[in-house]
Amino acid sequence: MVEVEKIREEARRLLQEGQVRGVIGYVRGPQGVWAVPAMIRNPEDVDRLVWNPTCVHNLVLFVVEEKKEQARQKEPDKRPLAVVVKGCDSRAINVLLQEKFIEREEVILLGVSCENSGVVDKKKLLNLVPSQKIEEIVYGNNGHIVAVIDGERRVFPPEEVLADRCLECQANFPVVYDHFFGEKIKKEAINTSPGVDKIEKMRLEERRRFWEEELSRCLRCYACRSVCPMCYCTECVVDPISFAVEPTTTAEEKAKKIKWIEKSPLLSENFVYHLVRAIHLAGRCVDCGECERVCPEDIPIRLLNKKLEREAWRLFNYVAGMDSQAPSLFSTFKETDPEDFIR
Amino acid sequence: MRKKIGVFVCHCGINIAGTVDVKKVAQELSEFPGVSYTVDYVYMCSDPGQNLIIQKIKEEKLDGVVVACCSPNLHETTFRRAAQSAGLNPYECEIANIREQCSWVHKDKDKATEKAIKITKGIVEKLRWNEPLQPIKVPVTKRALIIGGGIAGIQTALDLANSDIEVVLVEKNPSIGGHMIQLSETFPTLDCSQCILTPKMVEVSKHPKIKLYTYSEVQEVTGYVGNFQAKILKKPRYVDPDKCTLCDECTQVCPVVVPNEFDLGLTGRKAIYIPFPQAIPATYTLDIEACPGVLPIACGKCWDVCEPKAIDFDMKPEIVEEKVGAIVVATGYDLYDKKNMAEYGYGKYPDVLDGLQFERLLSASGPTRGKILRPSDHKEPKEIVFIQCVGSRDPELHNKYCSKICCMYTAKHAKLYKHHVHDGQAYVFYIDIRAGGKGYEEFVNRTMEEEGVLYLRGKVSKVFEENGKLVVWGVDTLAGQDIEIRADMVVLAMAIRPSSGAEKLAKILKAAQDTDGFFAEAHPKLRPVESLTAGVFLAGVAQAPKDIPDTVAQAGGAAIKVVSILSQPELLHSPLVAQVNEHLCTGCSMCVDVCPFSALSIVEGKAKVNEVLCEGCGTCAATCLRSAIEVKNLTHLQVHDMLTASLGGLK
Amino acid sequence: MNSEHEPKIVAFLCKWCSSAGSDMAGVSRLEYPSNVIPITVMCSGSVSPLYILSAFNLGADGVLVSGCHPGDCHYIKGNMYARRRMALLKELLPYIGLEPERFQMSWVSAAEGLKFTQIIKEFVKQLKPLGPQTQLRRSL
Ligand SMILES: Cc1cc2nc3c(=O)[nH]c(=O)nc-3n(C[C@H](O)[C@H](O)[C@H](O)COP(=O)(O)OP(=O)(O)OC[C@H]3O[C@@H](n4cnc5c(N)ncnc54)[C@H](O)[C@@H]3O)c2cc1C
Ligand code: SF4
C-alpha cells in the first residue's frame, strides 16, 4: 500500500531543502472526494497531498506547461520539479526524455504504484452511486475500490468502476522514478483493448458509421489536444491555432500557413484532425486516457490511439515510453519490418 | 506579391500534340491564377523554342516559367539554362511532364488533355512558392580513389596520374592485374595478355602520382563528391616488401599447400607465396588462414630461413584514411559459382573446366607450361567440347543476361586448342554467335573454317563420366537431332557475375546496383560511366560484362569524368536542401536520427542542417511532427497546393 | 453509376525509381488509364502521412505511394522509414471505415515501367466499383 504520509515526507524534504521549485501532485478537490492536480510550493502545504483512486490526471502535462513557462521567463528558476507519476505518467516522462523536451535532471519523479488496481472512472462510479454522498474513495484489497458512502463502506470490483485504460493497462507501476511508493505488483491486463476488438470485428461500413457518428459530434474544442502531454508542439500542424498573427507577421507568412483542414468542425475535417493526431501520437501515446476523459462529447478517442498502439506492437514490437534512450517508433526501422502490404 | 508565371506548352512534334490538345492546355492555364502568359510551340527544346522562352520572359516580365513538355530528366537543365540567360534564377523554371507521364501512355485525347492540364496546374502551384536559389559551393580534393586493380583500374589510374591527378589505387588481392593477367592470349589479335599488361602494372608501381594499396579493402566512405574520406583496411601480409629480396627461400620450407587461386585450383601454392612471378608489388604474402600459426611452436619455418628478416608475425591490420574528390569503381567480375552447374559435372569431374582454368592451361606460364593436358591424367585431350552460355541467358534458372565475352573467348579457345593439338577435334555448343566488334566476326569465321571446329547450335542437357570419357548429351537444333559426344575434356563458358564484394561495396559507396548486381550507370546511353551517386564512376566489368578493349575505353572515359570534376576550383552542390523553422522546432532530434547522410544535428536545442551533406531527400520533413524542417522548393505548402490544384480541377 | 465512376488517384512517386519507372512506361509506350496524377517527390521517405490524408481530404479516391525497392533507395534508406509510416497508416484507414484498396504502396524501380502500368491498371479496377471517396473528402 502506498502510504501517502511517505509521499508528503519526501515532498516536504525536497521543498525544505530547496531542492525543487515545486511539487506537482494531487490534492482533495473542491468537489469533495475527487482529487485535482496542484502545484505545491510551500512545505506547509504538503499535507494537502493525497493519493487515492481518484488521482486520474496525468500530471506530466504540468511538467510540459512549466517547461514552456520557463522558456518565456527571463531568469527562470532552474531547480527541478518534483512530480507524482503513475505507471502511464512515467512513460509519458520517458517519451519527453526520448524527444529531448526535458532533461532527466529537470524532474524528480515520485513514482506511485496503482495498487494492483487503477484509477476510477468517475462516470462509471456515479452510475452506481449518487455523487453527493460519496465521502471517500480508497483502495481496498485485490484491486477493489472502496467508497465510503454515508459513513458506510461499499466495495466495488475493479471491472465495475476502474477507468477502461486501467483495466487494459499492462504496466501499472512507474518504469522511471526517483522515489517509489507502494509495491510493484505486475497486474495482468484483463483485455488489452476490448474496444479495439469490437471495432476490428465490425464490417467496414459499420466501422465507418461508428466513427461518423462519434466524430460528427466533435466540436473541435481541442480539449483532447490541450490535455495531452505529448501535444506539446509550439503549433499544431493540423490547425495552427497558436499561430500568432503579430504586427510583424507579413502577408506572405500568413499565405504560407498551410490550411491542411478547414477550421469548421465538418465531419471530413474532424476525421482528418483525429487521424493526424492519432498518427502523430503513434509510438508516443502512453494511454493515460486524458483526451477521452476531458472530451465534452464523450468521443472514444482512445480507441484511435489504442489501435495504433496495438499495431506498433504487432508490427514493430514497439511500446511507447518504455525506454528513454531508444529511438522513436518512426525514427528507426528494421530490415525485417513487414512489407506484405507493399506491391 | 504574386509571381507572374509563364506557361510554355510543347507539342514535341506529335509526341505530345498527337494525344494532348496543347492549345487547350495553354488556354486553360491562361485562366489559372498567377499565370500571366501562355503559349504552345512545336519544339520548345529547339533553339527557336528556347529563344521564345527567353524573349517572353523579358517581354512579359515573367518571374517564373513552367515548361509543359517531356520528363524533367531530359530537358530541365536546358530550360533552366534558357531561363537563366533571360535573367531568371534557374530555380524559377519548372517542368510539367506531360509526355512520358501523359501523352505517351494514354490514347483518349480528352482524358489525356484533362490530365495534362492538372499536371501543369500542379507545377504552376509548386513554382509559385519556389525560392530563387544559388548553388552551394564546396571545395574539391584533387585526388581520386580507384577500387580494383584489374585492367580497368590500372588504365584509369594511369590516365589520371598522367593528367597530373594523384591516385589512390586499392586492390583486394596481393597483386594488381585482375583477370587479364591470368589470360593466355587475347582475341581477336592473339597477343600475349601478360606481355601487354605487365608494362602497365610496372608503370603503376613506379608512377609518382599513384599510391598503391594492395591486399587492402575500402571499409567506409563518408563525405560527398569533391570531399570523400575513405577508410582503407590494409590486411597484414606479414612480409615487409622493402626487405623482401624475392629469394623464394620461404616457400621452399613452408609445409602447407593450398589451392592456388591464380591457377584456379589447378595447382597448389604454399601458405607463404607470391601470386605469380610478375606480381606488383613484387613481394610475398603470408596467408594467415592457411598458416598453422605464427608461433614458433606451431611452425615459423619461413621466419627461420628468411635472411633479410622480412617476415614479421606481429604485423597488424592497419586502417588508413585517404581524402579524395572522386571515386572509380573497377571491381570487375567473378565467374558464376560452379555450385550452380551440377548438371555439367563442374566441380565433380576434374576434366570439366571453366574458361579461366582453360586460359591457365593455355598460358605459357601456366601449370602445364602451355600444353593442353587433362588435369586428371595429364593426357592430351583428343576430343574437346566447349559449351557456351553456361548460366547466361537463362532467366528461369540462372542469369538472364548475356555475358558478352564468351562467344569470343570460346572461339579463341577452340582455335588455340587446334594450334596445340593438330589432330584433335573441337566442338562448340552455342545458342547463337555474338561477335559484334572490330575483327570479331572474321575471327570466329576463321575458327570455324580454317581450324575445322565443329559448331553445334543447341544446348547441352547433361555431362557425365563413363569409362574415362566425358559423355556430353546435347541437341543440335539446326539438324534437329540428339547428339552424344564422348569427349576427353569439357570447357564451360561460365557466366560473368559481379565480383563477390560488389554488394557490400555498393552499400559503402551508396551506389546503386542493377537487378543483376552490376553497378548501375546513371543513364544507359548518355551517362554510361557515371554511377547514380555524385562523384562515383564506373569502369570495366564492374558495370557490365565486356572485353578488354571496351574495358580500356570505359576506363579512359571514367578518367576524363573524374578530371572534369577535379579540375574545377570548387564544386557546386544542389541548393535543394533542408531548412529548419526554428520557431516550430522543439529539438526532438527525430530528424537527426533518420537523416541518411548525417546532415543534421541539434545545436542549442534546434535542428541544424549541414547543407553540403544534405542531399535533399526530405526524409526528415516527413518525420518531423511539427513540419519544422522542410526541403527547399518542395515544402509541405507546395505539396499541399499541388494537391489542391491537381485535385481541385476534377469533376 | 458506380461502374461509371472514374476514380481520381494521386501517386506520390520518388524521383529516382518510381517516377523514372513511370517515365519508362512512357518511353515504352505502355498504355494505362489516365486517372492518376503523378506528384514527383525526392524520395518515398519524404511522403508525410499528412500528404495522404490531405489528398483524400481534397478529393482523391485513391492514393499511391511508390518508391525504390528495399536497398535501392537513392538516399539509401528513405524508403525504409516510409515503409514503417505507411504500414501504420495502412492499418489505421480501414479501421475508421475507409476501404483498404484506397491507399496503396508499391516498389517500382526505374526499369519497371510495366509494373507501374500494372499497378495503376489494377488500382483503377479496384477503385471503380467503390465509387467516389466521400468519407474524408471536404464538402463545403
Ligand atoms: C575465360 C576468359 C577469357 C577472356 N579472354 C579475353 C580475351 O581474349 N580478350 C578480351 O578482350 N577479353 C577477354 N576476357 C575478358 C576480360 O577478362 C575482361 O574484360 C577484363 O578482365 C575486365 O577487367 P576489369 O578490370 O574490369 O575486371 P577484373 O579483371 O575482374 O579486375 C577487377 C579487379 O578488382 C579487384 N577487386 C574486386 N573487388 C574488389 C574490392 N571490393 N576492393 C578492391 N579490389 C577489388 C579484383 O581483385 C581484380 O583485381 C576474358 C574473360 C574470361 C572469363
Ligand atoms: S524532427 Fe522537427 S522538431 Fe524534431 S528536431 Fe527535427 S526539425 Fe526539430
Ligand code: SF4
Ligand atoms: S533532406 Fe534528407 S539529407 Fe537533407 S537533412 Fe533531411 S533527411 Fe538529411
Ligand code: FES
Ligand atoms: S529515392 Fe526512391 S524511395 Fe528513396
